[in-house]
Amino acid sequence: xxxxxxxxxxxxxxxxxxxxxxxxxxxxxxxxxxxxxxxxxxxxxxxxxxxxxxxxxxxxxxxxxxxxxxxxxxxxxxxxxxxxxxxxxxxxxxxxxxxxxxxxxxxxxxxxxxxxxxxxxxxxxxxxxxxxxxxxxxxxxxxxxxxxxxxxxxxxxxxxx
Amino acid sequence: xxxxxxxxxxxxxxxxxxxxxxxxxxxxxxxxxxxxxxxxxxxxxxxxxxxxxxxxxxxxxxxxxxxxxxxxxxxxxxxxxxxxxxxxxxxxxxxxxxxxxxxxxxxxxxxxxxxxxxxxxxxxxxxxxxxxxxxxxxxxxxxxxxxxxxxxxxxxxxxxxxxxxxxxxxxxxxxxxxxxxxxxxxxxxxxxxxxxxxxxxxxxxxxxxxxxxxxxxxxxxxxxxxxxxxxxxxxxxxxxxxxxxxxxxxxxxxxxxxxxxxxxxxxxxxxxxxxxxxxxxxxxxxxxxxxxxxxxxxxxxxxxxxxxxxxxxxxxxxxxxxxxxxxxxxxxxxxxxxxxxxxxxxxxxxxxxxxxxxxxxxxxxxxxxxxxxxxxxxxxxxxxxxxxxx
Numbered sequence: 001x002x003x004x005x006x007x008x009x010x011x012x013x014x015x016x017x018x019x020x021x022x023x024x025x026x027x028x029x030x031x032x033x034x035x036x037x038x039x040x041x042x043x044x045x046x047x048x049x050x051x052x053x054x055x056x057x058x059x060x061x062x063x064x065x066x067x068x069x070x071x072x073x074x075x076x077x078x079x080x081x082x083x084x085x086x087x088x089x090x091x092x093x094x095x096x097x098x099x100x101x102x103x104x105x106x107x108x109x110x111x112x113x114x115x116x117x118x119x120x121x122x123x124x125x126x127x128x129x130x131x132x133x134x135x136x137x138x139x140x141x142x143x144x145x146x147x148x149x150x151x152x153x154x155x156x157x158x159x160x161x
Numbered sequence: 162x163x164x165x166x167x168x169x170x171x172x173x174x175x176x177x178x179x180x181x182x183x184x185x186x187x188x189x190x191x192x193x194x195x196x197x198x199x200x201x202x203x204x205x206x207x208x209x210x211x212x213x214x215x216x217x218x219x220x221x222x223x224x225x226x227x228x229x230x231x232x233x234x235x236x237x238x239x240x241x242x243x244x245x246x247x248x249x250x251x252x253x254x255x256x257x258x259x260x261x262x263x264x265x266x267x268x269x270x271x272x273x274x275x276x277x278x279x280x281x282x283x284x285x286x287x288x289x290x291x292x293x294x295x296x297x298x299x300x301x302x303x304x305x306x307x308x309x310x311x312x313x314x315x316x317x318x319x320x321x322x323x324x325x326x327x328x329x330x331x332x333x334x335x336x337x338x339x340x341x342x343x344x345x346x347x348x349x350x351x352x353x354x355x356x357x358x359x360x361x362x363x364x365x366x367x368x369x370x371x372x373x374x375x376x377x378x379x380x381x382x383x384x385x386x387x388x389x390x391x392x393x394x395x396x397x398x399x400x401x402x403x404x405x406x407x408x409x410x411x412x413x414x415x416x417x418x419x420x421x422x423x424x425x426x427x428x429x430x431x432x433x434x435x436x437x438x439x440x441x442x443x444x445x446x447x448x449x450x451x452x453x454x455x456x457x458x459x460x461x462x463x464x465x466x467x468x469x470x471x472x473x474x475x476x477x478x479x480x481x482x483x484x485x486x487x488x489x490x491x492x493x494x495x496x497x498x499x500x501x502x503x504x505x506x507x508x509x510x511x512x513x514x515x516x517x518x519x520x521x522x523x524x525x526x527x528x529x530x531x532x533x534x535x536x537x538x539x540x541x542x543x544x545x546x547x548x549x550x551x
Contacts, residue, residue, distance in 0.1 A: 053241040056208050059228045060235045061302070062258030075245050 004034070008101045015102055022104040030102060031092045038091070039084045046080025047073065086146045093139055110135045165214035167200050167366075174200045176366040177214070182310075182359075185340045187333070189353040192363035193389070198346045201363075202312050205344060206235050218309060229258075231310075234303035238315040240295045242287040242302070248274075249283040252301045259306070273305045276335075293324050300332075304339065311336070311343040317352060329355055350390045354378065362386050384510040387436050393468055395436045395504070396478050402505070403430040411435055411505070415474025416453040423500055424513075433513065434506040441502035442480035444469050445495050452495035460487045471496050 011030070012021070020026030050073060058068040074081070099109035108116075114135060117128040167175040175197040182188045190198035203209040205216055207228035215224045223231050234255075242251050252273060256266045274280040277297045287295055296316060303311060316332075317325045333356045336343050347353055353360045354374045361371040362385075370382045381387035387395045400411040404426045411418045413435065445452070455471040455478065469485045471478045471494050480496055505513045 051239065051241065053237045053239055054243060056228075057235070057237065057241040057243070057302075059208065060206060060233065061255040062229045064227075064229070067258070072243065 004097055008097070012101060021102060022106045024107045026102055027098070027107055027109065030098050031095070034098070035088045035092060039088050042084045042087065043077070043080055046077045046084075049080075050076045082146045086142060089142060090139065093135075162201070162205065163215045163217070165201060165204055165216070166212050167197070167204060167209060168212045174366050175204070175211075178363075178366070178368055179214075180361060180368070180371070182342060182344060184342055187336050187343045187345065187356060187358045189345045189347060189357040189360050190363060191347060191350060191353040191360050191389075193348055195365075196363040197366040198348075198363050199314055200366075202235075202314055202344060202346050205310070206233050206312050207231050208235075232308050233310040233312055234306065234308040236296075236299045236303050236311075236313045236316045238318055240287075240299035240316075240319075242295055242298055244287050246286075247283065248279065248285055248287070248290070248298050251287070251298055252283075252305050255302060255306045269305050273301045276304070277301050292320050293328065296320065296328065300335075304335075304341075307341075309342065311341045313343065313345045315347050318347075318349070325352075332356065351392060354390070360390075362389065380512075381436075381504065382512050384434060384436070384506045387504060387506070387512075391438055393439050393479050395438050396442065398435045398437075398473075398476055398478070400433055400435045400505075401430060402427055402433045413474065414476060415455075418453075418498065420500070420503075420505075423503070424505070432508055435498075436504035436506060437478075437498045437502065439468060439479040440481045441499040442478060443497045443499070444471060444480040444482050444485060446485065446489060446492060447495070448493075449495045449497070452497045455494055455496055457485065457489045457492050457494050460485055460489055462487065469494070 015021040015026055020029065054076070055068050055072055058072045059065070063071060094111060095109070096111045096115065099112045100115075103109060103112060110131075114128055114131040117124045117131060162178055162180045165175055165178045166173070178197070178201060180188075190201060192198050200209060204211050207223070207226060211224060215222055217223065218231060218233070243254065246254065249270060253266050253270045256269060261269075270283075271280070274283055277300060279294065279297050279301060282290060282294055282298070287298065290298065296319075299316070313332075317328055320328060329352055336356075345352075345356065354377075357374055359371060360374055360377045362369045362377065364385055370377060370386045372380070377386060377390055381390065381395075384397070388397065398413050400413045402409070402411055402420075402424075404410075407421075407426070408419055409421045409424050409426050411420050411433070418435075443452075448454075453473055455473040458470040458472040458477055460482075461468040461470070466481055466483050467485060467487075469480045469482045469489070471480060473496070478496060485494070507513050
């Protein structure tokens with residue numbers, strides 16, 4: 001996988017021409033492009049871990065293919081889904097590179113806002129510290145619920161890759 | 162099943178298999194790994210689409226029908242219980258998915274649990290159960306909706322030996338009591354012999370023989386079937402079938418047997434294989450005229466009897482014995498083949514002579530061109546009723 005830095009300049013040009021620069025939709029799109037392949041790669045291991053015979057059991061027991069997905073695959077992959085969701089959330093929440101490159105004022109991200117407390121004369125440490133703690137709070141709450149799934153998910157991703 | 166064929170890429174897993182399974186019949190698909198038996202079962206269940214051929218249940222073509230609409234139940238080798246559900250939820254799952262009323266679901270689950278003696282396990286999760294308990298839950302989930310056909314893919318292979326023996330008996334008893342048409346897949350010939358009404362032997366995707374356990378055991382149609390079924394495996398001895406002075410003999414490496422009484426003189430000499438089961442070989446340490454001399458290579462005690470391995474020339478012949486012990490190792494012994502139980506196979510592996518005490522089947526003039534016409538497509542199976550899986 002290539003460093004994100006390589007794509008900044010061409011994407012910046014593209015975003016300007018498409019009028020996506022400094023828009024929320026522009027940020028949504030860039031995070032989807034960046035996050036979906038990564039999430040798919042992680043999720044693939046979890047889905048593959050589900051024995052095929054369990055899904056086939058569902059087909060024989062009266063489920064359609066969509067029913068198997070809803071009642072068997074997704075519940076069994078719940079841990080993987082939680083781990084992937086946590087990883088995706090973190091990667092987007094703490095991102096600075098894309099946020100700095102593709103936003104200015106209208107779509108300013110939390111990470112950029114905290115960094116901008118640096119100020120012209122001197123860093124505004126109190127604001128920066130308070131902002132950081134507020135920014136951490138959503139992540140902390142999320143982590144409390146999914147932390148055990150994340151460790152398992154990271155381990156699975158490493159082993160399977 | 163009519164002309165069922167399945168290709169996986171360039172590999173032909175099933176080759177034009179045609180078979181009729183009749184109502185309440187317990188039919189076993191038996192064969193080594195990779196012979197296509199599981200693929201056939203999966204095509205009947207609808208989990209694989211045949212490349213060619215059709216599957217009929219009760220006369221209705223279900224080849225293009227989804228598994229849930231075929232009214233079949235499958236017990237997988239790994240049981241495939243839903244790990245996120247309790248035993249009760251697992252067993253009731255097929256009924257709930259078909260929108261059965263709750264009262265009826267409860268009644269059926271209770272009845273099935275009592276039948277399989279798993280009532281006390283209903284609120285547990287699969288991971289809290291032993292292998293035998295999981296297997297009974299899998300059976301319960303299959304039985305609860307009273308399907309037309311029961312499909313079992315090596316359900317006993319994950320159990321320990323003692324439990325396997327017990328569950329063989331339980332499964333057979335259950336099938337007899339409930340009377341559901343059953344197709345059972347296994348590579349274990351002991352399971353097949355003890356449980357089945359009919360055994361279908363497969364190799365490389367096609368049927369070699371189909372018949373009752375007795376037929377398959379006593380009248381194998383070819384070398385593969387003869388060697389696959391039976392413990393210990395049938396003894397095979399390379400021989401030359403020849404005629405000398407109006408006497409037809411089988412000449413092996415270290416013996417010559419007069420077979421004039423059981424075989425007509427061949428037109429030409431031919432290399433054949435003599436097959437004889439260990440229980441049809443008599444052995445003694447006393448020199449006996451007319452018997453074949455050999456040396457006791459090793460005696461394998463089995464408790465009430467033993468298997469004596471007798472070296473005859475360069476070949477080993479196994480004989481069941483209650484008189485020889487391990488002390489006989491290295492000593493001379495004499496063996497006799499029961500003429501009425503001998504099987505003779507031609508070079509292409511097909512039977513020339515398979516004889517039981519009450520029946521005699523004989524083919525004349527063994528030659529390489531004569532025995533390639535075994536019908537591998539279908540063996541007729543006696544019908545019990547008009548309801549059938551085909």
